[in-house]
Amino acid sequence: MAPSGTRIKRGCQRVLYWIPVLFIAVIVAWSYYAYVLQLCIESIDDTGEKVVYLLVYHVVFIMFVWAYWQTIFTQPMNPLKEFHLSYSDKELLEREDRGESQQEILRRISKELPIYTRTNSGAIRFCDRCQLLKPDRCHHCSVCDKCILKMDHHCPWVNNCVGFSNYKFFMLFLLYSLLYCLFITATDLKYFIKFWLNGLPDTQAKFHILFLFFSASMFSVSLASLFIYHCWLVCKNRSTLEAVRAPVFRHGTDKSGFSLGCSKNFRQVFGDEVKFWPIPVFSSLGDGCSFPTCLVNIDPEQPPSPTGPVPTTKSAAEGRQFPSKPLRESQSRLLTTAPSWSDSEGAADKDKKGATNPIMTIEHEA
Numbered sequence: 001m002a003p004s005g006t007r008i009k010r011g012c013q014r015v016l017y018w019i020p021v022l023f024i025a026v027i028v029a030w031s032y033y034a035y036v037l038q039l040c041i042e043s044i045d046d047t048g049e050k051v052v053y054l055l056v057y058h059v060v061f062i063m064f065v066w067a068y069w070q071t072i073f074t075q076p077m078n079p080l081k082e083f084h085l086s087y088s089d090k091e092l093l094e095r096e097d098r099g100e101s102q103q104e105i106l107r108r109i110s111k112e113l114p115i116y117t118r119t120n121s122g123a124i125r126f127c128d129r130c131q132l133l134k135p136d137r138c139h140h141c142s143v144c145d146k147c148i149l150k151m152d153h154h155c156p157w158v159n160n161c162v163g164f165s166n167y168k169f170f171m172l173f174l175l176y177s178l179l180y181c182l183f184i185t186a187t188d189l190k191y192f193i194k195f196w197l198n199g200l201p202d203t204q205a206k207f208h209i210l211f212l213f214f215s216a217s218m219f220s221v222s223l224a225s226l227f228i229y230h231c232w233l234v235c236k237n238r239s240t241l242e243a244v245r246a247p248v249f250r251h252g253t254d255k256s257g258f259s260l261g262c263s264k265n266f267r268q269v270f271g272d273e274v275k276f277w278p279i280p281v282f283s284s285l286g287d288g289c290s291f292p293t294c295l296v297n298i299d300p301e302q303p304p305s306p307t308g309p310v311p312t313t314k315s316a317a318e319g320r321q322f323p324s325k326p327l328r329e330s331q332s333r334l335l336t337t338a339p340s341w342s343d344s345e346g347a348a349d350k351d352k353k354g355a356t357n358p359i360m361t362i363e364h365e366a
Contacts, residue, residue, distance in 0.1 A: 017143075020156045021072065031215070032061065034208035035184055042205045043191055053187055060183055064176035067280040070169040072158045076141075077149045077165040077288050083113060084132045109133060114290035117257075118248045135289040137164075137258070139241060149288035152239040164288035168269055169280050171234065174227040181223060184216040237265035249293075260294050 035057060044050045085093065089109060096102045106124040110133055117136045119125055125134040130147045134140075139151040141161050150164035162170045192213040195206050233243060237259040246255035259265060268291075270276070271283030 017156070017159045021159050024068075024157060027215070028065070031184065031212060034212045035188075038205040038208040039188060039191065039212065042203070043209065057183065057187075060176060060180050063278075063280070064173070064180045067169055067172040067176050068158070070280040071155075071162070071166050071173045072160055074160070074166040074169060074282075076144065076146075076151075076161040076163045079130075079132055079135050079138060079147055079149060080287075080289055083135055083289070084130075085109070090131060106133060116249055116293060118250065120248055122248070136291055136293075137239065137242070137247070138289075150239060150291075151241060152233075153241065164284065164286075165282070168271075168282065168284055171227075171230060171269065172278070172280050174223060174230060178220065178223040178227050181216045181220040184212060185220055188213045188216065234269055235262045235265055237268065257293055258291055260292060 036054065040050050040053050040057075044053070089105065093102055093105055096105065103123055106126055110124050113133060113135075115124070115133060115136060117125060125138075126132070127134055127140050127147050129140060129145065132147060134147060135149065137150040138147050140147045141151060141154050143154045144161050148161045148163040150167070152162040152167055152170070154161045155170070158170070158173075160166065188209060191209050195210055233240065236243075236256065238255070242255070242258075246253045247257055248254075249257050260268070268285050271285060273283060276283040
């Protein structure tokens with residue numbers, strides 16, 4: 001296809017991608033008109049009730065729009081230049097025809113990078129389109145046509161990839177949109193009942209009140225299920241992609257390889273300072289290219305089972321040797337209270353003391 005035809009096709013695709021966002025914008029604009037003008041100003045007679053409803057509504061509305069804006073217009077972060085192949089490495093890789101020879105080249109390059117996950121076959125994760133070694137939790141988005149750090153999913157409702165740079169904003173968007181719908185449903189309920197009892201004047205306001213209640217209640221159900229699911233993902237320190245397919249480490253597949261416990265998992269997304277948690281400003285810890293990793297074969301957030309296969313866990317932990325690399329400051333704070341044994345001898349000593357807790361090895365990443 002000619003370059004001009006390709007540009008026209010991409011331009012049409014960009015326009016189509018904005019349709020879901022425009023649909024949400026129209027729904028929100030109508031809900032503002034229906035709630036503020038038709039319900040509060042036209043239908044509510046009590047001045048005190050009207051003022052309280054309008055104040056609370058506008059606080060939730062502003063936070064909802066702010067979070068939605070940040071989710072849409074925050075650019076997804078891409079891997080740093082260290083993960084891109086140099087010109088000489090690209091030429092060397094292109095000259096090799098065999099997959100094993102190419103993997104040897106990639107292994108050599110990856111030794112200098114904080115990369116610990118692999119493909120299902122155990123190969124180095126490499127992106128042919130971006131010509132880079134994928135950092136842990138990084139995936140290539142076919143819609144954005146680029147690699148996204150800690151990619152969760154591509155959301156058509158925000159026309160953006162949800163990843164490391166805007167996952168907090170996405171969570172707040174779900175939270176405030178849910179509160180927005182629940183508040184409208186709760187305050188509109190009394191007047192919705194009056195509609196069926198013919199207690200409202202016969203004006204256009206009563207039809208706005210009717211559809212406002214139905215739309216807010218229906219959106220509340222879908223938003224609640226989605227928000228609860230992502231809360232579970234945050235507590236487990238998993239992305240949507242990792243929940244579908246567990247990451248593969250050097251020792252094998254481990255669904256909880258990035259989990260540090262519910263509290264630290266939450267702070268990895270929302271940051272250490274409580275005052276920034278409810279505000280749509282970036283406060284996540286780390287750089288998106290490397291993550292503190294708790295390499296265990298069972299979920300560290302579950303209580304250890306007395307009858308569990310402790311010997312198997314021990315042998316797996318003792319058989320793994322990982323390079324010790326300094327953590328960044330934000331990542332170090334996540335591991336300040338976590339037990340750490342730097343070698344298999346320390347793990348064996350811990351086991352000899354008769355501890356019932358599973359052996360845990362903390363991998364230090366750059």
